Amino acid sequence: MLRTIIDRLLLSIPVLLGVLLFGFLLLQLVPGDPARVVAGPTATPEIVAQIRQEMGLDRPVLVQFWAYLERMAQGDMGRSMISNKTVTSELGAAVGPTVELMLASLVWSVPIGIAMGTAAAVLRGSLADRVVMGLSVAGVSLPIFFISLLLIQYLGVVWPIFPFIGRPGPWYTPEGFMALFLPALSLGLILIGPVARMTRSSVLEVLKLDHVRTARAKGLSEIRVVLKHGLRNALIPVITLIGLQAGYLLGGAVVTETIFSWPGLGRLVVGAILSSDFTVAQGAVLLFALGFITINLIIDILYSILDPRVRK
Amino acid sequence: MSPASQAKDAPLLEVKDLQIEFKTEGGVFRAVDGVSFSVRRGATLGVVGESGCGKSVSSLGIMGLIPTPPGRYAGGEVLFEGRDLLKMSAKDRRGLRGGRMGMIFQEPMTSLNPVYTIGDQIIESLRAHRRVNHKEARERAVELLDLVRLPSPSKRVDDFPHQLSGGQRQRVMIALALANDPELLIADEPTTALDVTIQAQILDLMRDLSDRTGAAIMLITHDLGVVAETCDEVVVMYAGRVVERASARDLFQAPMHPYTLGLMAAVPRLDEKGSRLETIPGSVPPPWAMPKGCRFASRCPLATQQCRAEQPPLRAIDGDRLVACWRAPIEEIAA
Numbered sequence: 001m002l003r004t005i006i007d008r009l010l011l012s013i014p015v016l017l018g019v020l021l022f023g024f025l026l027l028q029l030v031p032g033d034p035a036r037v038v039a040g041p042t043a044t045p046e047i048v049a050q051i052r053q054e055m056g057l058d059r060p061v062l063v064q065f066w067a068y069l070e071r072m073a074q075g076d077m078g079r080s081m082i083s084n085k086t087v088t089s090e091l092g093a094a095v096g097p098t099v100e101l102m103l104a105s106l107v108w109s110v111p112i113g114i115a116m117g118t119a120a121a122v123l124r125g126s127l128a129d130r131v132v133m134g135l136s137v138a139g140v141s142l143p144i145f146f147i148s149l150l151l152i153q154y155l156g157v158v159w160p161i162f163p164f165i166g167r168p169g170p171w172y173t174p175e176g177f178m179a180l181f182l183p184a185l186s187l188g189l190i191l192i193g194p195v196a197r198m199t200r201s202s203v204l205e206v207l208k209l210d211h212v213r214t215a216r217a218k219g220l221s222e223i224r225v226v227l228k229h230g231l232r233n234a235l236i237p238v239i240t241l242i243g244l245q246a247g248y249l250l251g252g253a254v255v256t257e258t259i260f261s262w263p264g265l266g267r268l269v270v271g272a273i274l275s276s277d278f279t280v281a282q283g284a285v286l287l288f289a290l291g292f293i294t295i296n297l298i299i300d301i302l303y304s305i306l307d308p309r310v311r312k
Numbered sequence: 313m314s315p316a317s318q319a320k321d322a323p324l325l326e327v328k329d330l331q332i333e334f335k336t337e338g339g340v341f342r343a344v345d346g347v348s349f350s351v352r353r354g355a356t357l358g359v360v361g362e363s364g365c366g367k368s369v370s371s372l373g374i375m376g377l378i379p380t381p382p383g384r385y386a387g388g389e390v391l392f393e394g395r396d397l398l399k400m401s402a403k404d405r406r407g408l409r410g411g412r413m414g415m416i417f418q419e420p421m422t423s424l425n426p427v428y429t430i431g432d433q434i435i436e437s438l439r440a441h442r443r444v445n446h447k448e449a450r451e452r453a454v455e456l457l458d459l460v461r462l463p464s465p466s467k468r469v470d471d472f473p474h475q476l477s478g479g480q481r482q483r484v485m486i487a488l489a490l491a492n493d494p495e496l497l498i499a500d501e502p503t504t505a506l507d508v509t510i511q512a513q514i515l516d517l518m519r520d521l522s523d524r525t526g527a528a529i530m531l532i533t534h535d536l537g538v539v540a541e542t543c544d545e546v547v548v549m550y551a552g553r554v555v556e557r558a559s560a561r562d563l564f565q566a567p568m569h570p571y572t573l574g575l576m577a578a579v580p581r582l583d584e585k586g587s588r589l590e591t592i593p594g595s596v597p598p599p600w601a602m603p604k605g606c607r608f609a610s611r612c613p614l615a616t617q618q619c620r621a622e623q624p625p626l627r628a629i630d631g632d633r634l635v636a637c638w639r640a641p642i643e644e645i646a647a
Contacts, residue, residue, distance in 0.1 A: 210422040216377055217417075218437040218488070219410030228436075229425050307427055308472045 001304060004311065008300050012293045019289035023282045024068050028061065037276045038081045077283040082275050087283040090268065095287070098264035100171050101187065101256070102249040104180050109188030110195055110242055117199025117238075118231055124204060132196060139193030148186040148259045155182060166261045183260040187253055191245055198241045202234035209233075235306055243299040250291040322394065323350035324528050325374065325496055330388035332366075332373045335381055341599035342386065343369040345552040348626070351496065356522065356529040358543035358560065360536060360575070364596055366552040367532045368418075371498050374530075375415050376405050392496070411441040414489030414527075416518075418501040420482035424473040430457075430484045431469035434491055441492045456487040460517060479510035486517065493525060500532045515542055536579050540564055548572050551596050551607040554626055557634040568635040570612045606638070614639050 027034065035052035036043070043051075052058050056067055071078070077087035120132040156164040162181045169176035206212065207230045215229040254266035265284060272280035304310045332344040344366040351357045359367045372378050374390050376397060390397040392413070397405060409415075417423045424433060434453040438444060444452070450469070457465035460483040473481055482502060489497055499518065503511035519542055522529050531543060539546055539560060546563045548556040548571065556569040567573045577590035594611040597603060606624050609615040618638050626636040635641075 210417060210419050211425040213377055214417065214423045214433075214485070214488070215425065217375060217410055217415045219406045219408070219440050220436065221406065233425065233427055309426055309474050 001301075001311065004304050005297070005301060008297050012297070015293060016289065019286060020069065020072060021065075023285045024065050026285065027278050027282055034081065034278050037278070072286070077286070078279040080272075080277055080280050082272075082277045082280075087279050090280055091265070091283050091287055094263060094265045094268040096170070097167050097262055098250065098253075098257070098266065100180065101183055101253065101262060101264060102246060104171065104184035105187035105191060105249065106242070106246060108184070109191040113192040113195025114199045114231075114235075114238060116192065117196040118203050118226065120196065120200045121203035121207065121230075122226055129200075133200070136193035136196045139189055144186060144190050144253075145255050145259060147189055148182075148256060151182050151186050152259070155185075164260055167263055183253075183256050183262055187249065187256050191242075194241060194245065195238060198238050199231075199234065202237045203230050206230050206234040232306070236303060239299055239302050239306070243295050247292045247295050250288065250295070323391075324353045324393060325351040325530070326389075326391040327370070327374065328389040328391065330370065330373060330390060331386040332369055332378060333384045333386045335384065338600055342602075343552055343599065344373060346388070347549070347552070347554050348388075349547045349554060349557060351528050351530050352544075353495065354522070354526050354528055355544045356519075356531060356542055358539035358546045359530065359532045359549060360534065360539055360546060361549035362534060362596060365549040367549050368500050370549075371415070371500050371530065371532050375409060375413060375498060377409075377415075407441070410437050410489075411492045412494050413496045413498065414492070414494035416482070416485050416489045416497065416499040416502045418504050420478050420485055420505060423485055424481055426473055429470050429472055430476070434469075434484075434488055437488055437491045452491075453487075456491055457484070459490070459521065460484070460487045462487070478506055479514065482506060482510075482514055483517070486514070486521070490521060490525065490527070494527055496530065497522065497527045498530045498532070501534070502531075503538065504533070504535075511538075518542075536575060548575070551602065552599075553607060553636065554634075555608065555636045557626070559632075562633055566641075568629060568633060568640045569608075569637050570614055570639075571608050574611075606636075 033048070033052075035048050035055060035057055038055070039048045039051050056064055059067075075088060077091075079086055080090055083090065116132045116136075120129040123129050152164045155161050163175075163179045164182050167176060167179050169179075171177050171180050203226070207226070211233075212225060212229050215225045220228075250265070253264070254270055256262065257264045257266040258270070265287070269281060269284045271277070272284065327350065328348050330344055330347045331342060333340050333342045347366065347370055349357065349359075359370065361367050369378065373385065374397070378385070385398055388398070392408065397408070400408075424430065428436075431450060431453050434456060435446065435449040438449040438452055439446075454465045454469050457469060462468055462480060462483050468476070473484070476484065486502075489499075497518070502518065503514050506514060515538060518529065518531075521527070529542075531538070533539060543560045546556075546558060546560050547554055548563075548569065550571050556563070556567070556572050558568070563572065564576070567576055571592070574590070574592040578592065580589055592611055597607060597610065603609060603620065605618075605620040605622050606612070606615070609619040612619065616639065622638070624636045624638045626634045629635050629641055
């Protein structure tokens, strides 16, 4: 197990370097002059030139890249070109709410999705199966902004049960918990469909296998056969799917965060891109890459827990 | 005769006119069509036939492992110690499966769950049928692995299936099937997927264990050599029906059905070196185009008008031998 983790960590190093290079090139390739953005529209050419020199933009590209790597190694991602706060602090403030929202939407939708998919597989062809599959198609097809607006309308306005603007505090405070409810509900609703579908097809696949027949030949109850010998083996593709989805959620559930004024990464990044705040955008790219690498690592560890054949 | 001794002489398993159908896109077809045979306590019954003749479906049907749908029990009885399994509640039937009836499958490579240790899988079966705690069950699992001659069983009990070879996995399957001291062991082509040398070992093991535990064996195979070596009685199946039933000795001495004769002629023999192997011309009729008369008629050199028109019943010839052929006994004709 430890071997697997170390192997995976070593494998992430080249990926990380690639991402660093990409993040650096991003700044070189974007249209518009970073120095001019920092200086503002009314600045004289002299001031722009001075800023360019301060930022090191007049030096050769390779020198710039090396300096960039040095700074990154020290955790210095520079300052926002707009707010002049450090990028680290900007990102740091947004990471918490985003991770919180991601976990809150996964924690209820994944178990429900898996349960629905398993039930649909076992009751294949029945009314229950068709209802579950119909709901999951609806969940996939309905745009999230629509679902969010419906939730706000009915659970926020008509029956004002939950707040729907902003994040008054972290999830463990009463206000924060209530505020988390609607965004987590709408994001989770989007996730249930794919999870249920994947679980259903995977369980159906596994239930056809020989070892399930052996389990039945042992005289085990049907529930035990399905859960212990069916679902457990069927979880691998489901875990993969959840990992991918979690990655995208981490990348910022932009629409949801915007609708609910959630102070997360998605909103921060979109704002940074729209205002040509290159340093923040660059830092965010790195952060997303780190997030994906972490999630993949977690998935790999889960694989080796779920399937002994993967273990070294 | 006292009732007790009567019960003792009664067959352990009696299959009467079993019919199993499958619903497919092309319509309903009957994979097993009126099959009858019985297994005596402690005896070994061989069920022989080409692939697709219904022998595996029959065995799965007896175990109650036919998925329904698409499968359906269309009729007949499966009596285990006189009780009809097809009329039992699902719960009672589950109690027999893996308890008093064990089954070994053809594919040792895929028949064990890859994500649990072999010990866990045996323990699970033990605890499904008896009140034992985990520790006792584990001890028994090690004993069973020792019984099937898996080397260093106390260590291998924690191995996962992928750490074992095919032959070892089949040993584990046998241990699993024998876990709760079954009276009937159904083995569906247990050696087909194994190397020849391992095949002999596994068959020896099964025979030895059945002698020791007194379990009856129903051995499904297409290998007549295996039948000759291991079985007391033989049922020959063709296209979902029994065509011949006899003791192994009688069957090999004087096969009575043209199909049995054809099967035997197709077995290579060392004492007739150089001659070409016989084959049976034609192929098994597909399930959707079963002929009205004898199902073997189109491939049978002895078929007559009657064979093509009427299905021959399984009838007794020479005392206890049963043959489903209008022209049996055929030795005179064949000669």
